[in-house]
Amino acid sequence: MSNIPETGRTPRVQIRLIVIQVLVFSLLLTLGGRLWYLQIRNGQEYTDEAKNNHVQQVVDPAVRGSILDTRGVPLADNETRLVVSASRTELMKTKDDGKAVLTRLADVLDMKPKDVMYKVRLCDAKTPQPCWNGSPYQPIPVTDEATTQQALQIRERAEDFPGITAEPTAVRRYAAPGLANTAQVLGYLSPVTDEEITKALDTDSPYLRSDQVGRSGLERTYDKELRGKAGVTRYEVDNLGRVIGQAQNDEAQPGANVVTSIDARVQAVTEYELNEAMKAARKEMDRNTNEHYKADSGAAVVMEAKTGRVVAMASQPTYDPNSWVGGISAKEYARLTGKKSNFPLLNRAIQGQAAPGSIFKVISSTAAVNAGYKFNGNYPCPSSYNVGSQVFKNFESKGYGSITLGKALEVSCDTVFYGLAHKEWQKDGGTKPKKNAKNWFYTTAHQFGLGKETGIDLPNEVAGRVPDREWKQNFWEANKDGWCKQGKKGGTYVQQLAYEGCLEGNLMRAGDSVNYSIGQGDTLVTPIQMATIYSAIANGGTLYNPTVGKAVISADGKQVKEIAPKSHGKLPFDRKTRDQIDEALAGVATRGSAAWRFGGWPQDKIPMHAKTGTAEVYGKQTTSWFASYTKDYTIVMTIAQGGTGSGASGPAVRKIYESMYGLNAKGDQDVKKALMPQPRVALPRIQPDGSIDAPKVRPYEPERELPPDQQVLAGPPGTTTTRRD
Known part of the structure; x- marks a missing residue:
């Protein structure tokens, strides 16, 4: 038997029982609190999650x-x-x-x-x-x-x-x-x-x-x-x-x-003719380099003159958009994005920037009139113009004596615009500009919409460039250090340019303004900008935002939301100046620099207005430009390193017009063959089941050219052929 008395065990047992009871109650309290938290406090949240786990x-x-x-x-x-x-x-x-x-x-x-x-x-x-x-x-x-x-x-x-x-x-x-x-x-x-x-x-x-x-x-x-x-x-x-x-x-x-607003038939013609024009240019020799023209890229825009709607837009080089469907291969991606293929993903109609050459002269003509010079005044057109030791020549060094601004547009005389721009540069203070300098030639370009996007409903449009005094200062500040490192007095042409840029690259020199007046130098435009400008001249002065989208129609055809044309301004001229420019551009097609390409054109039925342009670019061959319009449409085409405006782009532009109006090479019209003799207003009908009764489109088959002995290479009787700008 144990000698420990019973009374000694009792306190220990009681203490243990109390501890156990405290632990049990603590656990129950904790469990209850957790249960309250899960079911009451956050109950709905976990209920929702539980439901989601089972959906x-x-x-x-x-x-x-x-x-x-x-x-x-x-x-x-x-x-x-x-x-x-x-x-x-x-x-x-x-x-x-x-x-x-x-x-x-x-x-x-x-x-x-x-x-x-x-x-x-x-x-x-x-x-x-x-x-x-x-x-x-x-x-x-x-x-x-x-x-x-x-x-x-x-x-x-x-x-x-x-x-x-x-x-x-x-x-x-x-x-x-x-x-x-x-x-x-x-x-x-x-x-x-x-x-x-x-x-x-x-x-x-x-x-x-x-x-x-x-x-x-x-x-x-x-x-x-x-x-x-x-x-x-x-x-x-x-x-x-x-x-x-x-x-x-x-x-x-x-x-x-x-x-x-794209017409698939006109689009096919535009793409084909642009490509053919580039191929033809590559067969021609460049007199300056004794090499064939490279014609490595180009663009064309066909636009409704009175609305800004785009009927066709082509860009070369191009690609097949189906390449992206289902995932693109490594080989194809490398081709589309590589320098070797010249970046076919670029839409050169809205992203290709180049000096405009003589198609810019409609802006310079307007600037001159706004500065106080009479459109029908007489201005010297010598074969060259001197600014200090610099000599600026006419294309092919040809002079025309004393002529009007209208005639200067017709024959594309550079020296008329050199002289006017030089005078305005001097009036503005030259390299030390006055506080109230008018800067007419630069201000007018901005008023024509250059230096900013047109607002077309396509992404990634570029703004181009108007190289005014503000731009010159900003550009100099951004590049001064590099020019100073690269520049060398009396060095190579590039080194000498860098040397001069380092010293006074922020100054607007006489040569800059003279060169700018004919669309050369640092000026950059896009084809869509020039199409917008020439459309505005055609319609009386309204600058429209170019649009490709015409309407959004629901899948069942019940809801139709039309995309109305929108204007972003007016050209800075009065009706009289507009009509004078319009008449001069008609003269370009009938007796001026484009006449040799528009011989036999039915000018009395479908008045043609045009301007040729050949822009020089340092280190490259000339850029071909051709801007034109009728009462219905505007067409602008450009080919980089393609030669002259009328030589490379002119024939292709004419063929596009011929297809649209149903004309043959002699100028006879067959309306039944016309693809789009006037802009289309009606929208296609979409049935409730989503079906569309769309017409079939056959591939474009160009009309064979007449034999050389039957071709008409000049304008109407009594006219003369001038330079091929």
């Missing part, structure tokens, strides 16, 4: 709207193709991160394994194209050109291709009706990025991970209208992923159709 979403992509020409012909629409896609999420679950699967897939698709792997790798700062710039959780298209046999192989051997699907899918198609490529105008699509998804979360048009978005051209400008709204079906599933019911269903809303 799976299935996205039904919206059908992207079509881009139509002015008659309803599809320029960009959709077609069903067999698309093979890869899921990175599933591929990453394999031991080798999907390398073996993609290698087998490449074998089935007759592709190189590295090309397939490039397409599914994610884009980042260190990864060059091609790569996937969309969401890593979204199926990545490998090809949209799979054959039925290839798709069957993938689906029948599903165990060999985990994460790979082959499904019929609607994909973008750039139809090129009548061989009208229209690449730079239409643009292309690529997958939405995570960054774009995040930015669009709080907007009225959020992105889904499956979305394709416009990256350039009309696809980008009207992306919101074209994209539509994807459908989402939400399914309730159990913890094993089995569907137990449908929670909600939002039907897909197809994108709207964008009707453009």
Whole structure:
């Protein structure tokens, strides 16, 4: 028996019981508090999360709207193709991160394994194209050109291709009706990025991970209208992923159709004639270099003179926008973005900048009148003009005696404008400008809309440049250090220029103003700017924002939103000056520098107005410019390193007009053959089922030229042919 008395055990037992009770009550209190927090305090939040954990979403992509020409012909629409896609999420679950699967897939698709792997790798700062710039959780298209046999192989051997699907899918198609490529105008699509998804979360048009978005051209400008709204079906599933019911269903809303002012037939003619003009220029010899002209790029714009609507817009070199559909290959991406191919992705009609040469003289003529010089006054046109020790020559060093501004436009006399610009430079104070300097020649260029964007509904338009005193100062400050390092007195031409720039590059010298007056020097314009200006001269002075979009029509055709022409200003001349310039430009086509290209033109029925331009660029061959208009249309064409304006661009511009008006080489008109004898006002009709009764477009077949002995190379009887500017 124990000698410990019973009374000694009791306090210890009681203490232990109390401790246990305290612990039990503490645990119960903690558990109760936690239960209150989960069910009462944050109950709704966790309830919602629990529901989401049991809901799976299935996205039904919206059908992207079509881009139509002015008659309803599809320029960009959709077609069903067999698309093979890869899921990175599933591929990453394999031991080798999907390398073996993609290698087998490449074998089935007759592709190189590295090309397939490039397409599914994610884009980042260190990864060059091609790569996937969309969401890593979204199926990545490998090809949209799979054959039925290839798709069957993938689906029948599903165990060999985990994460790979082959499904019929609607994909973008750039139809090129009548061989009208229209690449730079239409643009292309690529997958939405995570960054774009995040930015669009709080907007009225959020992105889904499956979305394709416009990256350039009309696809980008009207992306919101074209994209539509994807459908989402939400399914309730159990913890094993089995569907137990449908929670909600939002039907897909197809994108709207964008009707453009582009006419596919005129577009095809414009592209063809621009390309042919460039090929013809390459066969001609440059007298200055004794080499063939390179004619390495060019652009053309056809515009409605009274509205600013773009009927055709061509850019060379060009590309096939279908290259981007389904993901672009490494080889094709390198070609499209490489210097060797001369950057075909650029839309040179709105992004190509060059000195305008003599087509700028309509601005200089207006500036002279605004400065107080009479349009019909007499001004000397010698073969050359001296500014100090510098000699500025007329083209081909030809003089015309004392002539009016109108005649100076007709024969493109440089020295008339040299003299006027030099006088105004002196009045303004020369290299030491007065406080109240008028700067007429520069101010007028800004009033004509140069030095800023035209406002066309295409992305990435450039502004060009008016090299006025403010620009000279800013440019000098930005480049002074480099010029001072490079410059050398008495060195090479470039070193001497840098030396002079270092010392006084901020000064507006006499030579700068003289050269500027004929569209040379540091002046830069784009074809769309000059088309806008010549359209304004044609319509009486209104500068319109050029537009390609004409209307947005819902998929069922019930809702129509027209895109009305908008003006951004008036040209700075009165009616009298406008009419005098108009008459002079008609003279260019009948007896001036373009007469040899417009012999036999029916001037009495379709008055033609034109201006030729040949811009000199240091280190390169001359740039060809041709600006023209009728009462209906304006056409501007330019060819870099292509020669003279009337020599290289003039014939192509005439052929475009002939196709539009239905004229043959002799000037006889057949309205039945005319593609667009007047601007089209009506919109195409879209049926409730989305169908469009669009006419077919046949490829352009140019009329054969007359034999040399039957060609008319001069203007009407009694006229003379002058220089070929």
